[in-house]
Amino acid sequence: MAEYIFRRLMKSLLTVFISIMLTFLIIRLMPADPVSLMVDPKLSPEVQEQMRKNFGLDKPIYTQFGIYLLNLLKGDLGYSFKTREPVITVLMQRLPWTILLMFTTLIMSLAIGLPVGITAAKRRNKLFDRVVNVLITLAISIFIPFISFAFLYLFGYRLGLLPTGGAYTPPPTQGFAYVLDVARHSVLPTITLFLGNSATVILYSRNSMIDVLKEDYIRTAFAKGWDDRYVTRKHALKNALIPTVTVTGLMIGSMMGGAIMTETIYAWPGVGRLIYDSVNAMDYPVLQGAFLMLSITVVAMNFITDLVVAKIDPRIRLSGGRA
Amino acid sequence: MREVQGRQAPDDILIFDNYSAGYLDDDGHIINLLDSLSFSVKEGRALGIVGESGCGKSITGLSAIRLLSKQLVVQGGAIFLGNENLLEKTEREMQDIRGGKIAMIFQEPMTSLNPVLSVGFQIEEVLARHRPELSPDDRRSSAIELLREVGISAPEKRVEDYPHQFSGGMRQRVMIAMAIACHPLLLIADEPTTALDVTIQAQVLALMKRLKGRGSLMLITHNLGIIADLCEEVLVMYAGRIVEKADVETILKKPIHPYTQGLIASIPTLRGERQKFLYSIPGMVPAAKNFPSGCRFHPRCDRCMDLCRVEAPPLTKIRDGHSVRCHLYSGALS
């Protein structure tokens, strides 16, 4: 197990390093020159040059990368072009909101998706399963902006039940009232994200359960005299979870993509929204920081997924996945 | 309950009485597979069921613990365990029998054990199901004892291990340990060594031989050599019917059904003069949807008569303990 964790950790670190390099390069390869954005073109060329120097943009690209890495280690992600605040401060303000949104979505998707998927598998081709299948297809093919606007129109505008944007009603209140206010604001973005993600969970848990129920060891368990409930719970469930958990880990990446759209539409003050704003403002340091944060999150989630799978599956836990 | 001829014999553990089963095709029609099987497994004895693929031998085994897949339907007859007709039992009652009075082991040792549960757990759960009076500690020590009994060394340690840490032969030993855990009256073994290498197969057969006599054995195989090694009685099946049934000596040395004779003559041997050509039965093993009319073997039989094409021969008793399903012996000719 220790060897397995170590190998996975090394792989995760390597992935993070590569993504740091990629974000760094991509941003530098973008067509627009950030200085021309920040700097009033009426300023004299000398001053412009001085500013480039201050930002370190005059040095060769590998030196820039070296400096960037060193600063990263110190937790210094540079300063926002737009607000001149440290990027790390900007990100830290936004991150909790995104985590709140994603975590709630993830928990809900698993808590509802798993039982639904497994029940559908057990009642394969019966009414319940057929209805679930139709809903899955719908939910997976939904275009996030479309459903978001539909929700906003219906619940926010027509029915006036829920707020139309933001994460809380300004100015923020205190205590329980604040929690309730945030909860009300988070309903629509969470449901929007939940639709697609829970569909993925249902799809995978249903299909892997169907496969597992055909396995020989299920027949062995029945031949021991156990009933359907026990066999499902004790023998089928754990095996069906293995592919489902793996897919959930991979889902985090696409959830991030969905979060950018969702947060933008619902004006949710998270990292997704920040990315959208920074692209518009060509705020490269913030973008770079946000991407880095996203890739670390994805890698970390995948690492956690690997650990969960190893916990469930002794073939990985005991032989490092070599069996 | 019906009075059955064979049931009066006090030492019959399991009796198939005129049992028929078929499967549902895509149009919802029932296609007959097993046709009027009548035989019994005697107390402490081993019955071998031998036949080629598609002859229905595996389905016969699964019928005895009523674990048939959904497409398969019982068409008639009865299966008695002692005096009780298993076909009249509720699912709940069957669960008490499975793993307790009748246990089964399967062909694929690699996939028949659950990969995420320890072998100890998988043995203990049989005890948990059928012997609830045992404490978890008792179950653990029984599991270790069972592993020792089937020849797994250092069972105290291995009991915690998972299936992937065992080889194919060892996994089949674990399957056997699970099957004998509750001292079943009958053990059904469906091709238990087919997936194993020859030297490993020999180990498992030696183990099964050692365990013989504790209960009855129904051994399903395509390999007459294994039958000769383990069984006293033999059923030869072809296309869902019993074509010959006798003691092992008669089947191997003096078979009278043309199929049994042909089957034995087709097997290349390890001894005696080598012939350039083997005896061979012409034609193919038929699939259930095109089982021939009359005697199902008639298109491949070199002694086929007109009668064989239209009328299914009855199972005719030649003498005590030897019956054959063939018009040559049915008296229809005289």
Add this chain to the structure above:
Amino acid sequence: MSTKQEQPFLEAKGLTKHFNVSHKLFSKPVWIHAVDDVSFAVQRGETLGIVGESGSGKSTLARLLLNLIEPNAGSVRFKGVDLFSMTKSKESTFRREMQMVFQDPYASLNPRIKIGEAIAEPIRANRVMDGKSRIEARVAELLEMVGLSADVAHSYPHEFSGGQRQRIGIARALGVSPEFLVCDEVVSALDVSIQSQILNLFAELKEKLGLTYIFISHDFSVIRHVSDHILVMYLGEAVEIAPVDELFQNPAHPYTRALISAIPEPDLDVASEKIILEGDIPSAEAPPRGCRFSTRCYMAREECGIRHAEMASIGENHLVRCSFALG
């Protein structure tokens, strides 16, 4: 046998193949000793049977012989010519003369291509003949040769049973008029009654076409039936090679003896004591030191775990790899 006794039809010398089975980024290579230093010769018109259990390397050996994979060491001479050092153009001619029949011919048949096409394909690819009608006639001839009727040429693979598919596989291999067939577990998936049909077909074709066979199987009784000489393999090594009757009368290697005795026979009069080997077949990743069979051998002495025995002659054409079998 023939005047060509001095120059074997096919001769393998010191064939060795190791595979690296580790595909992990950060780990050391793990070598499987699939085939280690295997040598033998086959005379024209004879059948060499190769028998072994899983991990014995018998299938790897087949692929080495046909030049489908390259050996790490050793040579194969086919009709006196070294297979691994010949030119490309010559190689294609030789490839035509050596064909392989597999366990499951269905796996190599495209389900959407008619049987006739599948059989014609290697004939065209090797430019054995051309002209649509001539090829069609040849396909019909081949189908009849393997005991199928000529009009099945228009059917698709799924319409056939296991035995018929094996006949199709044979017809396909015969299309280019090879002299030499390597048959890898060709009857393992078949029912007994069908197995005997296919074995008879092989015997008939050998006689009719003067073929030379290498027959590979885990089933010793099948191997005994078809072979003139038998090569017994264990964990990548040849442990014994002898003419068939000699091997069964005087099996010298403890493994050969155990393997023969382990086979359940449908014969109640065989009273011979069974030799039950202990333990599992070791992994080819880490074959035991010294004699590879020493961990399971019932005759092993201390030195067997240290000293690696070489193949040595104990009689005419009878070689064995065991220090004690020599007497």
